[in-house]
Amino acid sequence: MNKALLIIDVQEGLFSPYPQPYQTDLVISNINQLIAKAKENNVPIIFIQHENNHDLSYNSANWQHYHKLNTAIDDIYIRKTTPNAFLKTDLLTCLEQFNIEQCIVCGYASEFCIDTTVRQAAAFGFNVMLVCDAHTTHDKHHAKADNIIQHHNNTLTDLTSFGVNIAALATNDIQF
Template identity: 45%
Template sequence: MTTALLVIDFQKKLVDTEPLPGDIAMVSANINALMQRARQTGAPVVLIQHEDDTALVRGSDAWALSAALVTDPSDHLIGKRTPDSFLGTGLGALLAARAVNHVVICGYASEFCVDTTVRRAAANGLTVTLAADAHTTHDKPHANAASIRAHHNATLSNIRSFGPKIRAERTSEITFGTPAQDR
């Protein structure tokens, strides 16, 4: 298996401003650990940034990647305008050019862009590992961030209809090259 790491929407306006998303220190540390592990094995690291015409204008400070991320010049940057990291972007072509058939997904927001990208990746035929402790969101009136994360970890890893497997695994269990379900 050829694996890539997708880091979704970990941007200043979304994760570095008050109120902070749930468990942001843990999630940031876990994303950095995944990025370092991916780079050590030669797996592509893809940093995906949401953009719009008002709050997340490309090139603005709000649009910039979070100061908590330890990036590398070898990282790939993809801009998007919808919750789907594949729709209208070069992500699919980038992964195809590198013969990627497995993605590890982490980032912000569990219930929107992370969820949509996990589903789309599986629909595109990719095996998906959701980094269970490396995605977050803000508390909502109906549920806190930890509950939302737990809900999506359980829900997404129980979807079988796409064909490719979706697994939610803790950062400490994730390796690059061979997903746990194929070991």
């Protein structure tokens, strides 16, 4: 099965300010492990960056990838303006060009861009592997970040109506 690694919104403006997202160091370490595994197996690595006209304006310091994230010039970079990494972007075309059948998803924010992109990938017919220890968010007024993450790890994997498999595995269990 052809796979692609999707790394969503791991950007300075989301990870550097205090407070940082839940377990930032662990999540970044896990994402960097996934990047290394993907490179070893010639799996396309797609970095997706959110932008807006406020704190994440295109090419600003906040828009850049988080400084501890291992990026390379030969990786694929996609800009987005909504929580859906497919909406008004070239992501679908890119995945189709590589004949991708499974998206391995990690990054930020569990309840917004991760959730929406996982659902859209499944709607387009891609199997999805949510890396359960490589996506994160901030605490919200209604829920702590660890509860939000766990909720999405459980809820997204319960979705069967798309007719594809959505699974959640830890970084060490991901096979490329």
